[in-house]
Amino acid sequence: MSGKRIEFDFTVEFTNGGGLQGQGFRLDIDGDDIDDAALAGDLVRDLRLLMAGPVRITRKTIIDEAHKRVAPPARQLPGIVELSHVVCDGTVTYPGLPAPRICDYLGREASRAHYAEGTEFQIARIDMVANTGTYVDCPFHRYADGADLAQMPASAFADLDAVVVDADHRDLRAIDAEQLRGVELRGRAVLVRTGWDVHWESPAYADGHPFLTEAAAIWLRDCGVVLVGIDSMNIDDTRAKARPVHSILLGAGIPIVEHLCNLYALPREGFRFTALPPRFAGVGTFPVRAIATLGDAATG
Structure with a gap:
């Protein structure tokens, strides 16, 4: 002091x-x-x-001058943990899909002609596919008659009671229903912590990533979860063409969040999860700012 x-x-x-x-x-x-x-x-x-x-x-x-009073204990504020990757110009999220192009639509220097002296703005332009960075899938991503981003309620993505399930990629790649037993799941967002996010933006990220099995997806659906997230490249096994986990979860109206990060910073439970996308009609996937709220805000 x-x-x-x-x-x-x-x-x-x-x-x-x-x-x-x-x-x-x-x-x-x-x-x-x-x-x-x-x-x-x-x-x-x-x-x-x-x-x-x-x-x-x-x-x-x-x-x-010396302080006149002893400082009170710091007030314990709710903590915010960032769970989303940073997306930059050229960031590759999913091999084979184009990286985003981020540039100025209107640069600061050019903007000066439109405003009073000393006033300038930047208007960015972003060209990208929806599957960029940390993103959420809703039913329309898989099913033509499923709810799109505009039709899903905000409550499907925001302030969800959440739990972390550990499935270290060094121990297993195929995460089965057995790894999800003994956990209170009903009514919760389930975040699968594999540690695969350490490979983000490296060639290894797409090579042999961990995934959920069909049996795991059925178990999560039948246990009444409200959202499933994973810190891996895909929640399904991309070595095959089938996507049973997407089909089962999205078919039940359960959103999926892929490419999470920093799950190591979370406790197993006692926090809230938010991953809100914008309200685009006719879109089933979009980047999110995923966060966990710790502390007092997680007790509501």
């Missing part, structure tokens, strides 16, 4: 009317400085202000 404090004047405007002013107010800070936005947040939290709107900080001075 540093021996720095900050003295400042402030004005707080409340969203339900009225305001609050302070002069010569002092707060402990970590480090040698703090920006106005962070200072405003600390002020609102320390004073436990409700309905706080804009906060204006003036006459800010850093003081070499």
